[in-house]
Amino acid sequence: xxxxxxxxxxxxxxxxxxxxxxxxxxxxxxxxxxxxxxxxxxxxxxxxxxxxxxxxxxxxxxxxxxxxxxxxxxxxxxxxxxxxxxxxxxxxxxxxxxxxxxxxxxxxxxxxxxxxxxxxxxxxxxxxxxxxxxxxxx
Numbered sequence: 001x002x003x004x005x006x007x008x009x010x011x012x013x014x015x016x017x018x019x020x021x022x023x024x025x026x027x028x029x030x031x032x033x034x035x036x037x038x039x040x041x042x043x044x045x046x047x048x049x050x051x052x053x054x055x056x057x058x059x060x061x062x063x064x065x066x067x068x069x070x071x072x073x074x075x076x077x078x079x080x081x082x083x084x085x086x087x088x089x090x091x092x093x094x095x096x097x098x099x100x101x102x103x104x105x106x107x108x109x110x111x112x113x114x115x116x117x118x119x120x121x122x123x124x125x126x127x128x129x130x131x132x133x134x135x136x137x138x
Contacts, residue, residue: 001081007041014040020122026054030107030117037109046077070105071098083135091134099130
């Protein structure tokens with residue numbers, strides 16, 4: 001998996017397009033948002049096609065079966081696509097991150113200033129300091 005030449009333009013166009021789209025399990029959750037952002041940058045999905053869910057219950061089950069936890073599931077998917085794991089302190093634009101917010105592990109994409117992930121009102125921003133693990137697409 002590699003970033004396209006114009007990846008940053010495509011990433012920010014994607015973010016602008018979906019910025020008001022509200023969170024909905026199985027349709028627009030943090031995993032689907034991150035997968036779509038990665039596809040905008042690379043033309044490829046990171047989420048395996050066999051991994052599907054429709055609500056919170058089936059999402060938790062899919063995560064449990066695939067990797068055991070959000071962190072380990074994203075680690076497995078990142079390794080499969082040969083993403084480079086980097087120290088969280090080096091996070092920058094376009095990096096994939098697992099972070100903790102309100103006691104929950106979530107997945108998002110850095111815009112260079114924050115980790116972005118969908119919420120009830122559209123895309124929300126979380127501080128980079130909340131990142132547990134970070135991967136870079138070269």
